[in-house]
């Protein structure tokens with residue numbers, strides 16, 4: 001993994017390895033896999049993300065660590081905890097010799113789901129069902145649910161995936177736009193101490209913003225409109241887009257350029273597919289006068305099946321990559 005040639009080949013890959021609306025899911029799986037591996041010294045790969053977790057063992061173990069961290073947090077900060085949903089129940093599960101697809105695996109997964117619903121109170125739109133994971137029927141909801149579990153754990157001081165760290169930075173910047181570079185590279189985010197789920201003081205490295213504007217420009221450069229779709233940098237990672245100058249936050253997550261939309265994330269490319277007239281036109285789903293970001297949460301995206309012609313390919317003729 002640390003092999004130099006692999007690193008170089010990864011670096012030379014296009015910033016846009018996926019040409020579909022599913023890229024944000026790939027980005028999330030990569031992020032969650034790295035986070036899980038850091039927390040538990042596992043070897044979860046994005047490509048086999050569901051397979052790695054389908055016995056439910058790691059999920060239930062994580063649930064119990066969240067509950068423990070929440071208990072610690074509550075003892076240290078009773079006033080803050082009183083305003084939060086604090087999980088209390090231990091998930092009972094079988095941790096060893098669980099065959100994928102077995103009754104026991106289903107039972108583990110179902111217990112995890114119950115804990116998510118009852119102890120964390122995760123809303124239905126972010127929940128998955130046992131078959132979504134065990135039969136790999138719905139990767140999206142499983143990924144969104146796990147991200148929400150990570151989000152909750154972070155509030156109790158557990159290590160957060162990078163996407164969640166970036167969300168916190170952006171929220172901080174939105175609360176106080178004059179805050180000096182909450183998003184600046186290398187700056188230690190606040191509250192990053194780990195709870196009982198991992199070693200103290202550990203955190204995932206934050207993303208590099210140095211090349212962000214370059215990457216944004218490159219993706220924007222695929223626009224073929226008579227006058228280029230406006231996207232103006234306001235400050236690092238913050239842009240005004242479209243005619244109404246809506247503000248969006250952009251971050252680099254490994255090989256993906258991500259945009260914060262509503263309560264979730266999209267990739268910049270997919271975002272532009274929905275807002276840049278020339279890209280919309282090739283999808284036939286654009287209103288005549290494309291509106292700026294509707295700030296729809298990510299779980300509100302149209303699935304691919306909504307689009308005429310199914311999976312699509314965009315900007316093939318585009319210079320750049």
Ligand SMILES: [Zn+2]
Pocket residue numbers: 222223224225228229276277278279
């Ligand atoms: Zn355009």
